[in-house]
Amino acid sequence: MGEPKHALLSKDGDITIGGLFSIRSIEVLPSFEFIQKPQLLSCSSVNLRDFRMAQIMIFAIEEINRSEQLLPNVSIGYKIYDSCGSRMSSMSATMALMNGQEFAAGDTCNRQSPIHAIIGETESSATVILSRTTGPFTIPVISHSATCECLSNRKDYPSFFRTIASDYHQSRALAYIVKYFGWSWVGAVNSDNDYGNNGMAIFLKTAQEEGICVEYSVKFYRTEPEKLQRVVDTMKRSTTKVVIAFLSRVEMVNLLEQLSIQNITRLQVIGVEAWTTAKSLITPNSFHVLGGSLGFATRKINIEGFPDYVIKAFWDSVFPCSQGEGNSSQVKLNCSRYQDILVLKNYSEDVPEQRYASNVYKAVYAVAHSLHSLFKCKEPEGCKKGLTIQPQQVVEALKKVNFTVKFGDHVWFDNTGATVAQYEVVNWQQNSDGSIQFKPVGYYDASLPPDQRFVVNTENIIWAGGQLEKPRSVCSESCPPGTRKAAQKGRPVCCYDCIPCAEGEISNETGNLHCSFYSNNCKQFMSIMLVFFSLFGVGLTVLVTILFYSKKDTPIVKANNSELSFLLLFSLILCFLCSLTFIGRPTEWSCMLRHTAFGITFVLCISCVLGKTIVVIMAFKATFPGSNFMKWFGPAQQRLSVLAFTLIQVIICVIWLTISPPFPRKNLEYYKEKIILECSLGSTTGFSAVLGYIGLLAVLCFILAFLARKLPDNFNEAKFITFSMLIFCAVWITFIPSYVSSPGKFTVAVEIFAILASSFGLLFCIFAPKCYMILFKPEQNTKQHMMGKIPQS
Numbered sequence: 100m101g102e103p104k105h106a107l108l109s110k111d112g113d114i115t116i117g118g119l120f121s122i123r124s125i126e127v128l129p130s131f132e133f134i135q136k137p138q139l140l141s142c143s144s145v146n147l148r149d150f151r152m153a154q155i156m157i158f159a160i161e162e163i164n165r166s167e168q169l170l171p172n173v174s175i176g177y178k179i180y181d182s183c184g185s186r187m188s189s190m191s192a193t194m195a196l197m198n199g200q201e202f203a204a205g206d207t208c209n210r211q212s213p214i215h216a217i218i219g220e221t222e223s224s225a226t227v228i229l230s231r232t233t234g235p236f237t238i239p240v241i242s243h244s245a246t247c248e249c250l251s252n253r254k255d256y257p258s259f260f261r262t263i264a265s266d267y268h269q270s271r272a273l274a275y276i277v278k279y280f281g282w283s284w285v286g287a288v289n290s291d292n293d294y295g296n297n298g299m300a301i302f303l304k305t306a307q308e309e310g311i312c313v314e315y316s317v318k319f320y321r322t323e324p325e326k327l328q329r330v331v332d333t334m335k336r337s338t339t340k341v342v343i344a345f346l347s348r349v350e351m352v353n354l355l356e357q358l359s360i361q362n363i364t365r366l367q368v369i370g371v372e373a374w375t376t377a378k379s380l381i382t383p384n385s386f387h388v389l390g391g392s393l394g395f396a397t398r399k400i401n402i403e404g405f406p407d408y409v410i411k412a413f414w415d416s417v418f419p420c421s422q423g424e425g426n427s428s429q430v431k432l433n434c435s436r437y438q439d440i441l442v443l444k445n446y447s448e449d450v451p452e453q454r455y456a457s458n459v460y461k462a463v464y465a466v467a468h469s470l471h472s473l474f475k476c477k478e479p480e481g482c483k484k485g486l487t488i489q490p491q492q493v494v495e496a497l498k499k500v501n502f503t504v505k506f507g508d509h510v511w512f513d514n515t516g517a518t519v520a521q522y523e524v525v526n527w528q529q530n531s532d533g534s535i536q537f538k539p540v541g542y543y544d545a546s547l548p549p550d551q552r553f554v555v556n557t558e559n560i561i562w563a564g565g566q567l568e569k570p571r572s573v574c575s576e577s578c579p580p581g582t583r584k585a586a587q588k589g590r591p592v593c594c595y596d597c598i599p600c601a602e603g604e605i606s607n608e609t610g611n612l613h614c615s616f617y618s619n620n621c622k623q624f625m626s627i628m629l630v631f632f633s634l635f636g637v638g639l640t641v642l643v644t645i646l647f648y649s650k651k652d653t654p655i656v657k658a659n660n661s662e663l664s665f666l667l668l669f670s671l672i673l674c675f676l677c678s679l680t681f682i683g684r685p686t687e688w689s690c691m692l693r694h695t696a697f698g699i700t701f702v703l704c705i706s707c708v709l710g711k712t713i714v715v716i717m718a719f720k721a722t723f724p725g726s727n728f729m730k731w732f733g734p735a736q737q738r739l740s741v742l743a744f745t746l747i748q749v750i751i752c753v754i755w756l757t758i759s760p761p762f763p764r765k766n767l768e769y770y771k772e773k774i775i776l777e778c779s780l781g782s783t784t785g786f787s788a789v790l791g792y793i794g795l796l797a798v799l800c801f802i803l804a805f806l807a808r809k810l811p812d813n814f815n816e817a818k819f820i821t822f823s824m825l826i827f828c829a830v831w832i833t834f835i836p837s838y839v840s841s842p843g844k845f846t847v848a849v850e851i852f853a854i855l856a857s858s859f860g861l862l863f864c865i866f867a868p869k870c871y872m873i874l875f876k877p878e879q880n881t882k883q884h885m886m887g888k889i890p891q892s
Contacts, residue, residue, distance in 0.1 A: 104139060104180065104195040108153060108417065112164075112176025114488070116466055117196040118156050119219030119229060120149040121184040123439075124349070128187075140191065142183035145439050147449060148377070149221055151409070152243065153179050155456040156218055157417055158408050159463035169464075170471050172481040178214065182225060184349070189225045193217075193232050212238055212490050216466045218459060222347055223247035223294035230259045237491035241465060243458035246372070247293045248301060251515035258494045260512050262458040262465065264520030264545070266294070269371060269395055270301035272522065272543045273343055275553050276369065276393065278309045282341045283593045284574040285369075287313050288330055288354070289345040291320040298345045298371065312574060312593035314339045321349045331357045334366070340563075340572040341367045348374045359384045367563040367570050370394030375525055376454055376537045386527070386535055391563040395522040395543065400457040400506050406450045414444050452537075461510050469496030520545035528561045626682050629851050636675035636858055643866050644668045646873060655869050655880045663714070663737060667707035667865070673700040674858040678851045685763040690778035694761055695752040697854060698789035702748035704861065705793060705827075706741040708820055709800040711865075713740075715817045716807045748792055755785030777846065794831065800824050816865070823864030830857045 107122060123142035131137060160175045180192035199213040216239045220226040226245035233240055239258045242250075246266040250256050277285055287302065289295035295318060306313060315333050319326035331354070334342065344351065351374040358364075364387050374380060375394030420434040420441065450456075473496050474482035501511045512518065524541035541555035562570055578584050578597035587594045647664060650656050656664065677700050680693035714737065759782035765775070780786045801824035807817035834853040838846060872879055 104191050106178040106195070107181045108157065108177070108179040108419070110157075110160075110176045110417075112174040114170075114173060114470055115176045115178060115214045116156075116160065116463065117214040117217040117219075118153060118177060118179035119182050119189065119192055119196070119217060119225075120152050120179065121146050121221050121225070122150050122153060122181040124184040126183040126185040126188055140183065140185070140188050142181060142185075142188065143439065145443065146184065147443065148379075148453065148455070150440065150443065151450065151453050151456060152221070152459050154409050154413055155402070155405060155453075155459045156463055157413065158402075158405055159460045162404075163463070163467045168478070169467055170474065170476060170482060171478075172484075173470070173474060173476075175467065175470075182220060184222075184225075186225060186228055189220060189228055190232065193229050197233065197236065197238065211487075212236060214238065215470070215488060215490055215493050216241060218243065218462050218466075220245060222292075223250065223297075224292040226250065226259075227293050230256045234258055237489075237494055239466075239490060239494045239497055241462040241497075243462055244373075244455050245294075246298075248297045249293055251517065253515065256516070258491075260462075260465070260497055260516040262461040262510070262518055263397065263455075264522075265515065265517045266298040266371075267301055268520035268543075268545050269522065270298045270345075271305045272395060272520075272553065273302050273345075273369060273371070274305035274309050274311060275543075276524070276555070277306065277311055277341065277343070279553065279555060280569060282367075282572040283310065284312050284314060284339045284572045284591075285341040285343055286334060286337050286339045287316040287343045287345070288334070289316075289318045290347045290350040291318040291323070291326070292347070294347055294373070295345050295350070299343075302343060302345065310593075312591035314574070314591065319350065319353075321353055327353055327357060330354070331361060331363070334358075335361065335363055338574070340365070340570050341369065343369050344374070345371050346374060348377045348379065351377070351380060355380060355382075355385055355388055358388045362387075364388055365564040367572070368392040368394075372396050372454075372522065376452065378449055378452060381535050386529055389527050390529060390565060391561050392527040393540075393560070394525055396525045396537065397454045397458065398521060398523055399452065399454050400508070401451060402457060402460055402506060405456065406447055409450055410445070410447050457504075457506065457508070461504055461508065464502070464504055465497060465500050465510055465512075466493065468500045468502050469493050472496050472499070524555055526560050529565075625848055629848065629855070630679065630682060632855050633675050633678045633851075636855060636862070637672055640668055640671045640675065640862060643862070643870060644672075646870060647866075650873050650880075653873070653880050655872055662734060663707050663710050663741070666741065667704060667711070667861075670700055670704040670707055671858055671862055674704055674854060678854045678858075681847050681851050681854075685776050685778045687762060690761040690763055691756055693778065694780070694786060694789065695756065697850075698752055698793065699745065699748050701793050701854075701857075702796065703741070703745045704858075705796040705800060706744035708823070708861065708865070709744070709796060709803070710737045710741055712800055712803045712807065712817060712820050713737075715820075716803065744796060748789065751785070751788050751792060755782055755789070758782060759785065761786075790831070790835075794828075797824055797827055797831070801828060819864050819868055823861050826860035826864065827857045830860065 108118075123144055124146045125142060125144040127141045127143065129138035129140065156179065157177060160177055163169050164174055178196060180195060182189040182192050196214055196217060197212060217229065217233065218241055220229050220242060221244050223245045224247075226240070226242050227247070227250065230240050230250065234256060237258050239260060242259070242261040242263070244263055245261060246263055246269065248265050248267045248270075250259055250261070251265050251267070285306075287299060289299040299316065299318070303313060303316060314337050317330045317333050319330050344354070346354065351370075358366075359382075366388070368389055370392055372395050375392070376396045376399075380389065418437070418440075420437045470488065470493065471482070473488050473492055474486060476482035498512060501509075503509050510518070520543070522543045523539045524543065525537040526540045528536055528538045530536055538559065540557075540559045541553070543553050545552060557569070560569075562568065574591065574594040575584075575596070578595075582597040582599055584595040585598045586592065587596060644665065647656050647661070647668070651661060673696075677693070677696040680689055680696055683689065761778045761781045763776060764779045801821065804817045804820040804824055830853050834849065837849045838853075
């Protein structure tokens, strides 16, 4: 058994809270010769930020111990260990916290943890080790700065809590800030640990969703100088001007040093809360590299009484080597282990800038409030004595805490054990005296509605290199009019070549700053012509309708059911208009609309024609003596038949849309330099059923009209219906092989052409003869002439 690791700072109490902070950052390993007991690990190089975290923890505990409202007759003790920024020291300190100081071979464990909660660690990877070690014993761990999204997994970390938000929010906010400033081409570098890898994975996913392209994504760990050099080389060769640095503070120090050595400047760096406001990064050369950087930071909160405490009270009453002879156990400690810390005794300039201090303060108070409920504390009786509190009880109580600290923050934990995400957006700026400040220029607050969460005041920002104008970062510049975008093979989607439009195509738009992989600015003359003929058909049909309405009382209009004629004209207008749904960029809704609108409007149209054909036959049969055929197919039956035929098509379309609806897709099969956006049918069977039903009605209508074409009337509409159905069937029979064989965008053109051709065929064949008679042969527009009782001159 090696020597037990001693707490750096400790105090006894009724309840003990453990603390793990990286108070020193460099670990010195002893020699392992295996001929004597292994010596304790030694550490050097004081980390001021984490030392302040230890101080604020003790400050909060002493404040609670003086309180008459919170745990009034229960004293809280503490044991604070230095993890030295090392996983080995962190594990050693964790075992010391869980087992206590005195433990020898052969002793029996009493199964009672000497501590009730642990505050720490600082970094995510160390916190993962801590939480996995303490998890089986359900000892609550509350971190003030471990933000890795991986720690949100309650199955793996059921007793972990944090007074800081998960990186899920920060990573997404990084993508939002990039999109907000119009940058579509960025680089990314992250720490090769739990913190960096998880955070970068979320950023990359969100960036892809937001249409942001990443030129490179590289990573390194603090102990890997070769990888760091490769990262710097990648940044040096890249063309992007914006870099996302998802790094912990130590890795950022290493990267900054190399960037300064190689004089890599004018990069717009976007940072994370781990390093953005770290004073340790401020060096004489750092502003040349990081000047103008933007990043997220936890809110800066001044805690009343703490600045004075770190100057006097802490050193007088807490620090071991500052005490008198009264406490012999403390005096016996070797004060040499505290010499490097004693240097900080009279220094407090950094205290106002400590952004994580409030998180430690809230963590201590969260433990105190959970203990307050477990001890059943009430005024004025106080807390119940003699109760044995287990750590797992503290875990359950922490899930229910809900209180407000003295500086106004509301503290509670969500179902992942984290608090709400609230960040400041800060900008590295230089004052007139040359000093560097972290100036707040905006905020991100996840508790607000989505459209109010992110606010940035662009006017207050100084950009990389001290520039007042926002840098541009795109892979390819926008294509000028007359050209279109063609994706570059093997490169990110924001990289493209601008190539001239093909013959017969035009472009009068300039590409947007945020390039879309699917954009194609070229407009075809063919589309313009198809739109023209669609609208021309609508206009012509409207004119016929107006003419028929003005002559609605004449025999030529009243013959063969004028109601069906007007319904047919209305359906033809819809047929012409439905062709417009095939033009333009396909969307989920337009793909479903275009095929169903086409199917339903054409069935409505053919149903009207079929009704008119049956009326012609019935009218002729009714001329026989004693015939009552028209009684069985009067106006009511005609309307009902049109409704019934159309309803069947509606049911077919609903089934199609329910089972496998059409959807937009990217066709890469026909052109290497083009991506065709088109509508996939979803279900070929559904489309075939729609076409088949239209064909069935058309063939039935054609057969009936053909049989009635020679009925004795001066104006036999059946022969005109026969000719219109002949054209209709010819068009759609020709359509099927053309549709199957047409590549890409021409498939749509073929379908629009078929719709327009068949619509014009119906309009001209059925209504042109009637319009001719109304306009140019009004003397023939009589009942006698229509019935053939007056011979034609």
